[in-house]
Amino acid sequence: MTRLLLIFIRGGNTVKLLNQRAQYFSLLWLGIILLSSCAQTPRYEEEVRIIVSPHKLSVHSGSEDKVFVKLLDRQEGPLFGIKVTATSTSPTVATVTPEALTDPVGKAIFIVHGISPGVTNIIFSAAGQKASMEVVFIGH
Known part of the structure; x- marks a missing residue:
């Protein structure tokens, strides 16, 4: 039996059901976005x-x-x-x-x-x- 996740969307007051594969993809995408936004500034040691x-x-x-x-x-x-x-x-x-x-x-x-x-x-x-x-x- 696949687990389902309920997501409540405020704008249209709709509820969507996502299967486990879609949940995994969504979390992976969110993780990539968060990690790239927290990326460190480039190192300038040899370049300055x-x-x-x-x-x-x-x-x-x-x-x-x-x-x-x-x-x-x-x-x-x-x-x-x-x-x-x-x-x-x-x-x-x-x-x-x-x-x-x-x-x-x-x-x-x-x-x-x-x-x-x-x-x-x-x-x-x-x-x-x-x-x-x-x-x-x-x-x-």
């Missing part, structure tokens, strides 16, 4: 190129300078909405905005604050890739 501008920065005590980071895919297209993180290897020399999202043209903007004499590197990370920029403190 990080461009930092300027590549070297001179700062002084109290200075605030903008640094631009651009993310490009393998075809040189901009990557939108990707989180870019930044850290200073010597925060006593200069600090940097810790993170920013890329805009529609693939650009994220960071602010570097000069603090005291020395040299540091700012490391930018996104999608498993890293790029760095040298920061040199100069006297006022």
Whole structure:
């Protein structure tokens, strides 16, 4: 004896009977739809190129300078909405905005604050890739 499933459809107030084979197909189709809608975003580790501008920065005590980071895919297209993180290897020399999202043209903007004499590197990370920029403190 085949089992039947009752489905109530609101719009027309009709009740449909489905046999076991139709139930299996319906559940399989629903599963595929749900899984594809929950698919992860593509991995960009090997596909992302990080461009930092300027590549070297001179700062002084109290200075605030903008640094631009651009993310490009393998075809040189901009990557939108990707989180870019930044850290200073010597925060006593200069600090940097810790993170920013890329805009529609693939650009994220960071602010570097000069603090005291020395040299540091700012490391930018996104999608498993890293790029760095040298920061040199100069006297006022």
